[in-house]
Ligand SMILES: NC(=O)c1ccc[n+]([C@@H]2O[C@H](COP(=O)([O-])OP(=O)(O)OC[C@H]3O[C@@H](n4cnc5c(N)ncnc54)[C@H](OP(=O)(O)O)[C@@H]3O)[C@@H](O)[C@H]2O)c1
């Protein structure tokens with residue numbers, strides 16, 4: 001038996017698939033229980049087709065999706081074009097044509113995933129997307145198949161390679177945000193418009209998908225608070241180090257008694273936290289649960305081969321089932337009603353970076369203010385920063401989001417004090 | 427539908443199963459597609475049965491395995507007694523009675539796994555054992571299901587919690603082996619006879635099982651070279667630190683062009699290696715491959731709840747298939763002929779700890795000796811250690827095992843030099 005696949009797009013990830021099918025052909029065939037063959041490649045236009053043929057690629061290149069939709073020999077369609085349209089339409093059409101679909105398109109899945117999954121179910125086919133979250137780290141299938149007996153209480157993820165590369169440079173080398181961005185661009189890690197990466201949008205897409213697998217709930221993309229790394233200064237980085245922390249952009253999902261909550265924010269991580277040593281473009285997902293307790297899954301968040309490997313693993317999973325004539329299980333079968341946590345239930349420590357005149361009694365003012373909110377200090381570091389100014393860095397004990405909002409407002413309104421930054425502490 | 431399970435043994439791990447089935451009952455039932463119920467518990471004797479009943483445990487306790495073997499309502503038998511016998515006999519009988527079996531018994535699997543798997547196949551049932559390797563880390567299922575498209579070239583594992591706890595104390599606090607062992611015993615991490623843990627035997631069991639999942643080959647337990655941590659001195663730890671390394675007991679499996687090789691040995695890990703921060707009783711498996719490149723799976727290697735969670739995850743996987751009336755897939759379907767690497771193909775760096783008289787020309791002697799073997803130095807550190815004696819620590823460049831053996835012999839025979847220790851460097 002041979003399973004025929006069609007690929008949509010011939011970009012970075014897609015062009016890594018033939019390499020794997022060839023290099024690991026024997027193992028892949030043995031694992032899938034059948035040969036896997038690329039039947040068709042959808043490319044943009046005739047010019048791209050001619051160029052690829054001229055480069056010696058010997059595939060059947062097509063420029064019209066109907067050539068794939070109407071081909072009954074094709075069992076699996078792999079979408080690797082990216083963006084919302086026409087990917088959304090093509091995936092929908094493929095599912096309606098009773099073809100299983102594999103994609104790595106996190107943007108699309110985070111916003112329209114539920115709709116697409118419904119189309120799949122309605123048509124008796126499935127949609128798999130291991131590569132959509134942290135490219136090479138096999139996290140989704142692990143959550144779906146190995147956490148079945150466990151109850152996850154928290155996910156912490158360093159899930160955007162570009163921003164983590166930049167934060168690593170800012171922490172290890174003391175670089176500014178702009179210096180780190182320039183280097184990330186030079187190395188091709190940052191796109192010409194880096195917004196998605198540095199503002200936490202890309203990470204928020206992944207957090208939406210992780211929330212479905214880890215908690216069985218779908219947090220809407222708009223409900224994932226996201227704040228990027230643009231406002232982190234070398235000063236913050238230095239203070240973090242003095243207080244025993246490193247700063248990273250961390251996506252967090254927690255389940256509290258009242259419900260779940262997710263955000264992507266710069267975060268103070270204790271130096272000995274397992275996530276603190278996840279550096280450069282590497283990604284990791286840290287999972288807290290009542291059974292396993294603490295586990296971490298570390299690996300490349302992107303890259304041609306890692307991402308293509310996850311895509312082909314999905315294809316093999318599908319091929320196994322198709323080969324046996326089984327009804328294929330949905331990628332994720334864990335679903336519950338989505339309930340959001342209340343603000344009172346969201347309890348964290350925070351770093352407050354404050355500047356003020358360097359004179360007696362200033363810290364006392366702040367201490368009174370925190371005391372009035374019933375919040376105490378865990379660590380305080382004060383230093384003169386010249387011009388008779390003092391920098392005060394506070395690591396608080398835990399407070400809920402209402403207390404935090406109230407403190408931020410009060411400090412901001414405190415005569416003679418500037419609240420330079422606040423950052424969550426784990 | 428209800429799936430009935432029987433548990434053999436009511437020890438640490440087994441007594442964690444009821445907790446999970448209760449605490450996560452709703453999720454487990456949803457994931458399995460069926461209720462899972464403990465039908466019988468095999469205990470040692472009537473005294474244990476009476477004691478457990480007196481403690482309020484409301485299970486059907488039996489003292490004779492045939493009560494389970496002959497019970498047609500039982501689909502799955504979970505062996506959590508440990509040791510070789512009677513576990514081996516009971517598992518064999520359960521498989522012959524067409525019951526699927528789940529176990530965490532690494533000792534048994536490492537030595538008799540192939541035989542037991544054959545009994546399973548012959549009887550149309552399966553044997554799952556996620557918990558046998560690194561208790562709470564879902565590594566085996568991940569290798570079996572997510573590395574299907576990839577080709578693994580190397581596994582590095584910190585897979586024994588007791589020895590890692592001890593090494594962490596020896597590295598972080600400068601403790602001696604004996605001090606670390608005393609503390610491990612006090613905390614209940616080390617058994618009264620710590621041999622299995624400190625001599626790398628327990629780790630070697632896990633390495634045997636990992637070799638099957640990662641490489642599709644079965645390395646015989648006797649063929650896993652293992653050397654424990656007894657001979658590591660505070661001196662070695664300090665020198666490692668000076669040279670930029672930490673020492674850990676690491677299990678390694680490599681595939682080289684000529685074949686595979688496995689060993690469990692104390693290892694110098696560069697301080698920035700992801701495994702270097704795996705501390706205390708935590709475990710981790712670091713995987714190098716041609717697709718994903720580098721990934722690491724970190725978590726608790728033991729403990730009641732983590733281990734029970736892995737056991738129940740296996741049970742859920744089985745229950746899903748039983749519920750659908752499917753033929754269940756073997757836990758690991760990746761198998762190739764086992765071929766061992768040649769010595770020439772095993773190329774590593776090494777640390778040599780040498781003592782000699784503190785006089786001119788001593789290092790030159792050593793340099794000549796290495797040069798004659800065609801091996802160069804990567805780092806050298808020499809210091810006077812009193813009594814006119816010098817300690818010379820060498821980190822070599824790569825050499826094959828023949829060169830290593832020859833160098834060890836030559837240095838040992840070198841008049842006036844003592845080869846105190848050699849340790850592999852990653
Ligand atoms: N790269 C990674 O490491 C990585 C990691 C995880 C997930 N992903 C996801 O994987 C997907 C692919 O990423 P990529 O890096 O491979 O992107 P890419 O290099 O930009 O490749 C996309 C390809 O699709 C083609 N394409 C776009 N629209 C098309 C259309 N209508 N018809 C035919 N071809 C079309 C593009 O052609 P043009 O060049 O002509 O536009 C391009 O060749 C994205 O969803 C991405 O988010 C990527």
Ligand SMILES: NC(=O)c1ccc[n+]([C@@H]2O[C@H](COP(=O)([O-])OP(=O)(O)OC[C@H]3O[C@@H](n4cnc5c(N)ncnc54)[C@H](OP(=O)(O)O)[C@@H]3O)[C@@H](O)[C@H]2O)c1
Pocket residue numbers: 434435436437438439440468469470471505506507508509512530531532533557558560561727728729730733
């Ligand atoms: N503990 C962990 O964290 C962990 C992690 C990974 C894997 N494992 C594996 O899991 C298995 C169980 O470990 P464990 O820590 O739970 O061991 P344990 O606490 O010693 O429990 C074993 C239980 O089985 C009982 N037993 C032994 N032989 C029996 C027999 N013939 N009939 C009835 N009961 C019998 C023992 O009773 P007695 O006390 O009377 O001997 C004991 O209660 C072992 O294979 C171990 O290697 C354990």
